[in-house]
Structures are given as structure tokens and as C-alpha cells.
Amino acid sequence: MTTRRFTRRQLLGTAAAVAGAFALAPRTALAADPIKVAGVYTVPVEQQWVSRIHKAAEAAQARGDIEYVYTENVSNTDYARVMREYAESGSALIIGEVFGAEQEAREVAADYPEVAFLMGSSFKEDASLPNFAVFDNYIQDAAYLSGIVAGAMTESGNIGMVGGFPIPEVNRLMHAFMAGAAEMKPDITFQVSFIGSWFDPPKAKETAFAMIENGADILYAERFGVSDAAQEKGILAIGNVIDTQADYPETVVASAIWHFEPTLDAAIAAVKAGEFTAADYGVYSFMKEGGASLAPFGTFEGKIPQEALDLIEERTKAIEAGEFTVEINDEEPKSS
Template identity: 80%
Template structure:
């Protein structure tokens, strides 16, 4: 499935036109102010909350609820065609903040947000915020810093110099992580090559597994597990894997060397604080996923302590320090990655 097809052929121009047309429906000057304690927060997800990307949002929301900042409920497995309806239902029920991911329903979701200017919407999106919709802020998993560091490790540990990469869809939030990983691997090992494939689904472990099998048959001895199922193939075939967004080493102790972890807590906590302070408005919350903001990290090496080449660990430490200090920036490349 192509990038444009997945997003429902929504272009930036179309979104800007939609925002302009809806501008009269939105309150353009005053940010949203909510006095209620705790906030009523709803999550709307197109996949199960166990899915790695959504699980990070869910975990952060549960933590906020446990400390008393919010009352949280959620809907999972919501089809893109049903997404606007579910948004309206939560808005009508008086929820203060609605969190979710609108990659497959961009224009429709923004229309709903315009209908409820007193509700704050924090949505994962491939597009930027629209000033005509001051109650809708966007975010994304900008964890390219951690992905770059795991690439260094992968480049050092691949003996065949052949790395397989299995992704869901070639959209910016996937592409940028793959490119960062590839850059890190090349930094460590200039001879490394890549097999890149997308399965056209966010949650199809059997398909991801079969795709990974084919890459292993084609010489890959290291896999980038952007989707569930890839690490299963690596485990069964005796090759290594790098995780994405969550740490799965406990499930694959002899397979997953390292993982780039997304921490959604800084993003959600900033939105909660903004709503409570009456300062929530159209903004890009993506920066809260950067490593220097605490939004991403590299997982502990666990069972692979002492097995990773020291040269790679030295480079990881050096680059991580440079990222934290601002001396080094990992390139953000949203273009679709290709096989070598």
C-alpha cells in the first residue's frame, strides 16, 4: 500500500484548505481552559493497545491516571471509517482531552475537532498543526536518536553485512526511524547493505514473520523489527534482531540485542499541563519524543551485556552524549527507504 493511499490521498494543500474553510467554526484567539480535576481523557486507537506504538500512549495515560492527574478510558481496534464517529461520541460525553492517531483519517478528524472547539485533541499525525484549529495539536514518534544508536550496534554485530528491515507502511513516522537506523549502521560498518520491505499493515505478525523469513533466506543475519512477528522469525532462524518502540528482550533473550524505546510520558504530560493551565493550543508536540527531552532512549542490553563489540559501545556513548548536548543531530529523513 502506498503512502498516499494509506492516508486517504490527503495532501498538505487539501488539509490547509480544509482548515481555512473550517476556521470560522473554531475559536481562534483563546486557548482551551479546563478547571476540572482530574481531566477526563479518552484514547482512540486503530489497533489493540498491545501493539507497540499505541502501547506507549496507553502506558503513559495509565501512569497519569494512577497519579491522579486524569480519568482515562479508551477504545481500541477503531476502524479509520469509524474514527470520526468515536471522536464525536467522546466529545459529546464531555471529555476534556482526546488522544489518538489519525494517520488514516486526517481530514475527517480535523473536521470533527473544528466542531468541538472546547475539547482538546492531541493526535498522532503525519501532518503539522493548523492554526485554524487551535484545539488540535499533533505529535509523532520522533525517536530517530535512539534508532540511530541501535543501528550502530546492528552494524557492528552483523557478520554477513546484510540487514533485513520489515516495516508496516512507508509513512514518515516509520521512514525516519529506518533511515536513522541505517545511518547508524553505516557509521559503524560502511559495507553493510539492507533489505527493506513493508507489509501494508500495522498489526499482522504472521505476514511480518514471513517477510522476515525471506530476508533471512536472502542472507540477512540481523533484522530490524519495526513490526511484531519479525523477532519471532529471527528467534526461529537463529539470527539477531533490533527492537523498535518497546523493549521485547525479555521475550527474546537470545535474539533482541537492543531496542529504541519511545517514552510518551513527556508528550502526554505536557498536554495535560497545557490543558490544566488553559494554554492548550495548536502545536507540534513531536519534539517531546527527542532523546534530549526524555522522549526516547536505548533499552538496557540485558542478556547481551558483554557481547556487543566495545568499539560499538564507545561510539554509542559518544554519539548519545553529543545528542544530549546538542552537538550532534540525527538527520530526520521522511522519504521512503529503499533496499541497497
């Protein structure tokens, strides 16, 4: 378990706004003294999903809205203890992901009603626990658009998809991606596999190699390690949550990007206004809320069929206008 460096003295010494229209509080509401925010993460902050939370928190700290500390690589069995330490140390808002420690995390929140908790979760908020709000990366809009790119670029019509665990937040992105790919090639086939880990690049890489051997010419890289396999074998990949094209300039064609800033900023505003309450902040991940986007094509500019680019432009405008809805399907996806 790795913790950001700060002294023990520093550690120990130290929404209605989301309801209805889920409108952000005015930016001026964030101008007061910074609040103490703590992050509790089960993986390294370099991991795709957590890196987006970490990036948003660092941005909020840089502009003076929060004082941010975090602990990474926390085991599920140790998660509640770390949460309690931060609650005891004076944190006003604790953020993290409790997919493997749901019950324990909610029990901690119940013991510290004056602390706001904003946690990645596969479950919904509970009105009886008013200081515990949930979120998830609902970036199915961007995943769908990235699927259109994949469907247009595949020659074999066989796409490999490697995920961490078949939980809702992964499943919905895979289904959206598959729907987008099918827009360009209705008879497309998919190989779907889960590695049973959030951070095991070697295992993800080996799983991807097997898919390539089985005919896949594009890989959906839900986990780190997949793009490495694609790069070594000279095929293409589609990224997820973060843009890794700079690391794989001839491999990663497109990526569905998660922007956690709207989610965190809404929570900070609610805490500062004294209006934080149990709510589902997942809506802030929608493209129309600024929570998701399709990464620039960069090195693949001019290499993607115009038919796909036209459809992406059309769908993007419709999604942002609320005229097209990407289906949210949380069921486990299966190979074709």
C-alpha cells in the first residue's frame, strides 16, 4: 500500500445540488477556503480509471478549491480502515471506489455523518445514508463512437475485447462499443474475455495474444496490456478511459475518454454549500454533461473512412442535443 507523503501531524490535525436537474453550483461557490479531500484507491493512481479521479482532484487542488491527499494500492480488506483514518483526520470529502468493499464502506459512512463520501459503486444511493453519494463512469456515449471507428477499420470483421471484471461499469462500455462497431459492419463478430483483475497487464496481454491468434485484427483495450499485444503483433487497438495514443502512435486509433472533473466539481460545490446528500453523480459522466469525449485521432487523421467520420459527427451532435441515446446495457457481454 502506497501513501502520498504527509506528516502524521498533518494527517491527525487536520446532493441537494445534485437533485432535480443535477445543475452545478455557481463557480463562485468554490471560491471559499479549500476543503480537505482524501482519495482512497485500490490500485495505483496510474491505472486508467483511478487516474481520471486523481487528475480531477489535482486540478481542483491547483486552483485552490481543495487540499488533496490520497492512498493508493489499498486492499479491499483494508479499505474501511483507511477510510476511517481520513474521516478522523478531518477530511470533509472522501472519494474512491468501493466495488469490492461496498458494505464496509457504507458502514464507515454511517459512523461519520459529518463527512461527505463520493464513491465509485455498482449500486445506487440510499436515502437512509444521506452523506454517501455514488458515481460510475457512464461513458457509453464515447465508447459507442469509438466502436464506429473500430467497425470501419477492421478488415477481418473480428474484434477482440479484454476487460477486467464483468461488472456494470465495464459491461455497459463493451456493449456500447459493440453497438457502434455493428453500425459499420452488421455481421461483425466479437471475442470477449475478462482477466479477473483491475491491474494485471501481463495477463491482459496474453489474453489479447490469444484473440489475435484467433483472427482478431482490432482489440478493445479496456485494461492495460492489451495495446502492448496489439503493438507487438502489428494490429490496431481502441483505448478506454484515457488517451494512450502518444504511447502507441501506430496502434491506438481512438479512445473513449472519461472526464471526472464535472463529477468532482459538483460534489465540491455541494459540500461547500452544505448541501451534499445521497445522490447518483453518474449523470455527470454523460457526454452532454462534459463527462466523456472521443479522443482526437492524432496520427490516424486521414486514415479513418469518411463514412465513419460522417456518422460520428452526426451521432455526436445528436447525443449532445439529447436526440440520440446510447443504450445502457449492464449485462455481461458474450463472444459472438
